[in-house]
Amino acid sequence: MSYRPTFRQLQYVVALDDLRHFGRAASHCHVSQPTLSVQIALLEQHLEAPLFDRGTFGVAPTPLGAEIARRSRLILAQLDDIVMLAEADRKRLGGLIRLGTVPSFGPYFLPALVRSLHVQYSDLKLYIREDRPLDIERAVAEGQIDCAIGPEPHEEGLHFRRIGIEQIWVGVPTEHPLATQAQLTLAELKGARFLSLGAGHRLAEVLRSLAEAAGAAIVDDYEGTSLDAIRQMVSIGMGLSIFPELYARSEFREGDGVTLRLVSDWSGQRTIGFYWREGAGRAAYFEALAREADGIATLENLTGHSMSGGG
Secondary structure (H helix, E strand, C coil), X not given: CCCCCCHHHHHHHHHHHHHCCHHHHHHHCCCCHHHHHHHHHHHHHHHCCCCEEEECCEEEECHHHHHHHHHHHHHHHHHHHHHHHHHHHHHCCCCEEEEEECCCCHHHHHHHXXXXXXXXXXXXEEEEEECCHHHHHHHHHCCCCCEEEEECCCCCCEEEEEEEEEEEEEEEECCCHHHHXXXXXXXXXXXXXXXEECCCCHHXXXXXXXXXXXXXXXXXXXXXXXXXXXXXXXXXXXXXXXXXHHHHHHHCCCCCCEEEECECCCCCEEEEEEEEECCCXXXXXXXXXXXXXXXXXXXXXXXXXXXXXXX
């Protein structure tokens, strides 16, 4: 069977069966009457059977024409269902998104984003995986998760969409002489001992760049597994460390024993955004997530502008 009626021909059959008039059917389909007449005639020619009787008193379907019109309505309805299915999928961004994030950012940003997404896409389900940036990037690249939010990735084959820049603070023990300074300089950090997160954390890379610029040291015998653990170590005088702004806003309190300070001659920032595999079929959905995050980033002061104080 090599011949199949076209979508437009099925539309013309249904319109002509409904309206029983070539002119009105053509107007309904937004085509000229000759166009509709020619297509009906071609369909009858290919099917080798008349579908409509043309007479002085109008147009009437033959028994075969009536049955083909009935089946055409079903086919057109199914095509409409396909379009509606795709539209519904867009409205819920595919229904399920597996989202990766990093411990130093996700817990302090995602609650606001999830609330916003629930309002905009009430049927969307998020499966959230929290892990080291290195592991999250690989999981996205290998298709284990769909997309991620966090620091700009280093893994090849990922598309990054920035949502903001997060300020990085240096945390010093409150009893440390540097805690009395309104701001710090690289020269004042020379010889300081810094506590770091373990390998695979992008903050560890940021800290290495600060230590190299300042001539400071990173403590070799301690690698933190979380910012909370490092914050406790700093509070008891074991060293200094760095903390991203959203974490600091959420977790630091007066009396914690840690004072936060900016370094005036060091660009202590990290770029934050969404990323997904290049060429991903649902890239438009992930872009929609990023647009929702844009507004949250502004709300959370994720703009590159720092907090106005310390401690």
